[in-house]
Amino acid sequence: xxxxxxxxxxxxxxxxxxxxxxxxxxxxxxxxxxxxxxxxxxxxxxxxxxxxxxxxxxxxxxxxxxxxxxxxxxxxxxxxxxxxxxxxxxxxxxxxxxxxxxxxxxxxxxxxxxxxxxxxxxxxxxxxxxxxxxxxxxxxxxxxxxxxxxxxxxxxxxxxxxxxxxxxxxxxxxxxxxxxxxxxxxxxxxxxxxxxxxxxxxxxxxxxxxxxxxxxxxxxxxxxxxxxxxxxxxxxxxxxxxxxxxxxxxxxxxxxxxxxxxxxxxxxxxxxxxxxxxxxxxxxxxxxxxxxxxxxxxxxxxxxxxxxxxxxxxxxxxxxxxxxxxxxxxxxxxxxxxxxxxxxxxxxxxxxxxxxxxxxxxxxxxxxxxxxxxxxxxxxxxxxxxxxxxxxxxxxxxxxxxxxxxxxxxxxxxxxxxxxxxxxxxxxxxxxxxxxxxxxxxxxxxxxxxxxxxxxxxxxxxxxxxxxxxxxxxxxxxxxxxxxxxxxxxxxxxxxxxxxxxxxxxxxxxxxxxxxxxxxxxxxxxxxxxxxxxxxxxxxxxxxxxxxxxxxxxxxxxxxxxxxxxxxxxxxxxxxxxxxxxxxxxxxxxxxxxxxxxxxxxxxxxxxxxxxxxxxxxxxxxxxxxxxxxxxxxxxxxxxxx
Numbered sequence: 001x002x003x004x005x006x007x008x009x010x011x012x013x014x015x016x017x018x019x020x021x022x023x024x025x026x027x028x029x030x031x032x033x034x035x036x037x038x039x040x041x042x043x044x045x046x047x048x049x050x051x052x053x054x055x056x057x058x059x060x061x062x063x064x065x066x067x068x069x070x071x072x073x074x075x076x077x078x079x080x081x082x083x084x085x086x087x088x089x090x091x092x093x094x095x096x097x098x099x100x101x102x103x104x105x106x107x108x109x110x111x112x113x114x115x116x117x118x119x120x121x122x123x124x125x126x127x128x129x130x131x132x133x134x135x136x137x138x139x140x141x142x143x144x145x146x147x148x149x150x151x152x153x154x155x156x157x158x159x160x161x162x163x164x165x166x167x168x169x170x171x172x173x174x175x176x177x178x179x180x181x182x183x184x185x186x187x188x189x190x191x192x193x194x195x196x197x198x199x200x201x202x203x204x205x206x207x208x209x210x211x212x213x214x215x216x217x218x219x220x221x222x223x224x225x226x227x228x229x230x231x232x233x234x235x236x237x238x239x240x241x242x243x244x245x246x247x248x249x250x251x252x253x254x255x256x257x258x259x260x261x262x263x264x265x266x267x268x269x270x271x272x273x274x275x276x277x278x279x280x281x282x283x284x285x286x287x288x289x290x291x292x293x294x295x296x297x298x299x300x301x302x303x304x305x306x307x308x309x310x311x312x313x314x315x316x317x318x319x320x321x322x323x324x325x326x327x328x329x330x331x332x333x334x335x336x337x338x339x340x341x342x343x344x345x346x347x348x349x350x351x352x353x354x355x356x357x358x359x360x361x362x363x364x365x366x367x368x369x370x371x372x373x374x375x376x377x378x379x380x381x382x383x384x385x386x387x388x389x390x391x392x393x394x395x396x397x398x399x400x401x402x403x404x405x406x407x408x409x410x411x412x413x414x415x416x417x418x419x420x421x422x423x424x425x426x427x428x429x430x431x432x433x434x435x436x437x438x439x440x441x442x443x444x445x446x447x448x449x450x451x452x453x454x455x456x457x458x459x460x461x462x463x464x465x466x467x468x469x470x471x472x473x474x475x476x477x478x479x480x481x482x483x484x485x486x487x488x489x490x491x492x493x494x495x496x497x498x499x500x501x502x503x504x505x506x507x508x509x510x511x512x513x514x515x516x517x518x519x520x521x522x523x524x525x526x527x528x529x530x531x532x533x534x535x536x537x538x539x540x541x542x543x544x545x546x547x548x549x550x551x552x553x554x555x556x557x558x559x560x561x562x563x564x565x566x567x568x569x570x571x572x573x574x575x576x577x578x579x580x581x582x583x584x585x586x587x588x589x590x591x592x593x594x595x596x597x598x599x600x601x602x603x604x605x606x607x608x609x610x611x612x613x614x615x616x617x618x619x620x621x622x623x624x625x626x627x628x629x630x631x632x633x634x635x636x637x638x639x640x641x642x
Contacts, residue, residue: 262371
């Protein structure tokens, strides 16, 4: 895992400036991603410069350092991530006459480009990656991102120069970069908690879409082309019809291979363990492949309602791992909140960023690589919202649309006192942020069709009318191809999350929180072979007894007794409403004060103050929406004020 950055002049006359020093300044902003070394390479006559910060994971010697050249000198690469099947590719390439000096995956990638050309070689890579590859022969720069978007890659064209980097801060370090805030992107963060790709918080600055290659040559506009698409994997007839038992066997086999690939490293490896189905499945396979106890790590909360350490402890005890747990106290949360804008150089407001960072920090004290269970909810249907919306829509869609819309608006506008009465007779764990959930479900039921209902439910924050000068036009949109290919409503919900929420929220959170402490996170459940297998199965081969994650649950039952994993889905929640009214109130009040809101002019101060006061009074609690605004304000103080 590393940080990459660089620049490529697209105009006819390369700059006379010192390209290497500029690339070095850009890369050095990413020192947290790569504390083990740095270097740059430039070819002034071609107008290209590449910078690299190294976190040494495989081949810790100088033969693994970057920027790295191909054996014949044609290609130069800076690479962030891992290609897990590099050993198999190396063996094949050696039979074709290639020779290697070290044992890094980067060297194998360069040989693959020589043997098969870049576009075909990328299709053979299994892994998570974002890299820049310069072809000195044709003066062509390629920017490439992995299939799911596990690793980030940002780019823009500033006054004729293509800038790129692992994080926005690298682009900001270039003298040509313009910090022009896109208010529609700010509004999207208020609505979703993140900026939907390919947009970013700055105008004309973009995230490279997952599974795509950007090709740039002097004198031409960059072209972006996919080399892999999730929608093509859906329903593909790659497997003969199989029973649920056979599908479980095959899943077990593929996940075992995926985990084994991700155990290859020259540094210590551990795993995040929540005690849920996803992380437990990963750790079970890790421990089965290890002759010694695997290091596992979990995070808990002083508030017992949100604490899951006991579940993780039970799973760790059964599997025999070397387990470490840490509890996040409310007072400590304030310290973390003040640091969050340093981890994310773009507004990001998924509140699970706090426990994610803390567990990464604790983990990094013991290991350099950690496996996680991310992707399991989207892949196997684990989010409670899937069953809730499918069931609600099935009944509500029988109503005429005007009547359904009226019912949805009534639900969304239900008074908070009445909701509190309902919460009193519910499971407290399910009553958290009940008003917010009612508003989201009401908006979904009022939508014009099922696919727009899915997108309405994803609006976890506020209607962004509080953003000054924004119309709220940056919104998630249905993918028509999914509607044609995937008749199953729940499957479409999962796929939309994999296309949007997974790369732009979950993977962004995991990458930034882990990289902030120089920890590499690996996601075995997002191996593209596993994804293609699961999405090639008919629904009956995945759903078994009909419970969420039936297929993954059945596989895990071979390693862990069911009573250890049969519990309600909780997620990585924090008691946000309680903290905003308690230990975080002073911090929030400062950011939301009239003078604070006036600093950047991004918000309508009167509207924001009304939202804040109604939340504090209990008239209309909206912890998530306020958190989104607060994270934007904290980002502005950190990245715009300086």
